[in-house]
Amino acid sequence: MPPLKGNVVVGQSGGPTVVINQSLVGIVEACLEADEIGEIYGAVRGVQGVLDEDFIDLKRQKKEDLEAVASTPCAALRSVRKKPTREDCERALAVFRAHDVRYFFYIGGNDTAETAMILNEVAVADGYELRLFHVPKTIDNDLCETDHCPGYGSAARFVAQALMGDNQDNKSLGGIKIDVIMGRHAGWLTAASVLGRQHANDGPQLVYLPEVDFEVESFVRDVQNAWAQHGRCVIAVSEGIHDADGRLIAESGESDVFGNVQLSGSGALGDKLAAIVRENVVPPKGVPLRVRADTFGYLQRSYFGVVSDQDAREAREVGRVAVRVATSGKVPHGSIVILREGNGASYAPRYDVAPLERVGGHTKHMPAELLAGTSDVAPAFLDYALPLVGPLPRPGRLEPLAVPKRL
């Protein structure tokens, strides 16, 4: 395809991550270097900003402001959850025509990729030449085609460090601790709870993922056994756990425009599981029935100061790659993916592009080989996730040098 001259619109959509602005700044940097590209506009609140013609000029931002934005969590252009209608798409194309926009980069998860796909279909049908690329981001790590998603490494790091601390807290005071972790359809983030385990006795001792049907009876049995074995128990559980009929164990009733039920921003699941434990589990002899639950909530996607360096680099790079692919003219639209070269210490990312329709609206679950039984993950998961998360802090412990009793 011949070089396509025109202006750029970039938008951010869906739940934020702590590195989503790295991708935004990567796109701006690469656009500034591309001869084909004139103006660089940021759509405020994603596709809603396109419909409202609400753009801000990204070409005239100070370089130091862009760098500061890159390392600031959550969508600097603000975000939206909006599935455009056919009418919305016609309006978006009219706005693009009016501003000579020939490149649209949309940073987000699988709902965002679906929006990009819908808009792209209308552009193709209308014969409007548009290079349209989905730039991946999601803490859920549930996009198809890509090995992993920018945003996941940092959220996984947040969760790993949280469980490392919570394991120490549970060692200090004992009892049962339940931690509810984000990820409504896939267990990737909940699985990250195990990344800081150092010793055989370390929590979480039990991990429940949406990939495995949740049964209250086996949960009660698992907790009973773990308490007897370890004298305490830390439990990591996904907000999206469901029974064999697919009914969510937590169900708050509220849903968004994509049909996603609202699970976060509520302590209901944790309180429910704590109540199940209190009513059904018998503590070891002489031990009080101490049960606590925390729901990590939005801290996982927005906490300022816990970032995986590898994740930040990759998030920047997917933005740059999107612009390079778009201006190369080899493919007119697609979703940027990260492929993995090697595992563990030999891990390296490679970037490519996948068809939009293979990403939009699809969900990648954890494969069976990364699971272990019904309440843990396999060692292979550590090889997968640790390079994305980076080195974790090292806990210390006292040698158990018992002093002989005298009484």
Next chain:
Amino acid sequence: MPPLKGNVVVGQSGGPTVVINQSLVGIVEACLEADEIGEIYGAVRGVQGVLDEDFIDLKRQKKEDLEAVASTPCAALRSVRKKPTREDCERALAVFRAHDVRYFFYIGGNDTAETAMILNEVAVADGYELRLFHVPKTIDNDLCETDHCPGYGSAARFVAQALMGDNQDNKSLGGIKIDVIMGRHAGWLTAASVLGRQHANDGPQLVYLPEVDFEVESFVRDVQNAWAQHGRCVIAVSEGIHDADGRLIAESGESDVFGNVQLSGSGALGDKLAAIVRENVVPPKGVPLRVRADTFGYLQRSYFGVVSDQDAREAREVGRVAVRVATSGKVPHGSIVILREGNGASYAPRYDVAPLERVGGHTKHMPAELLAGTSDVAPAFLDYALPLVGPLPRPGRLEPLAVPKRL
């Protein structure tokens, strides 16, 4: 008083902090340098370990293990919540006699200081010569006599960074966000939610502390006004807010041996306040009624990797000071306190000792001069808290360079 030769017992008690082991290691280091001191024993689970004669040898730990323990969150000796009876105290003294223990250092909050006081009274009555010192720690920052408590700076840092991220999250997606923060009797930790505010529009826009009676009607009015003014609203609320009659807004019914009701480890207060907002607040025109609540829970006292360097240094030093005071023989018992020399950039800590009975069982609330109205803190609080928390990350934002509309 003449030098008192004998062995040492150190224990940790109450809810942990991320720097509580700094104090433990500070005590061990200073004991190793003191000629009067023979063995150094760690009581497993605080006073319970004394009663059980469950001690581990701290003198023969490797130096590198001690350093690793110092930077690991939560009680390395394990913790306990136990108020000893007169009988328990007699048993504890018998154990101390049997092991020639003449120094007892007890790291903890106001309940721990109360335990130390009770034990000390029995030792004095029995004529058993014992140097008994309470070493302060609590994320609640509610100990009397001391300017602030080791553990607070790091927990305040965790909360400040959480709110900085949550403010960005709320800017991205809008609506009302409620964050429930620890501190059942005093608002110090909830107040730390404001430390990262950079711009007039930054959240939290509303802050509710236990020092001010909570009224549902004014809460609803505050949220309504803030939403209209800012187009969004982040609310930081203490788990300990209560009505004018002292009834807790969150009440789960469970209480510990000191009569403290269990507030943490439950999403109930957040969900309750979210329901109040959903039922009573009318969003600005055209804006969806989006309300979310997170309860930060144990992350605030145990998160591995977010530490205030100043807090870590002071926590180490209070341990060392306790040993120096105890071996100096100037006072036989007391509670170590941190006094403040200067504010802001000229802040420096100074260490002293206060009588046990002025600390044990008492609570220090935030003084009126650090509050602003019924839903914010005063600028003087920043001068107080920022030196304890250390430099926070700097957020960036895009210049609002609007692109002229063409349609």
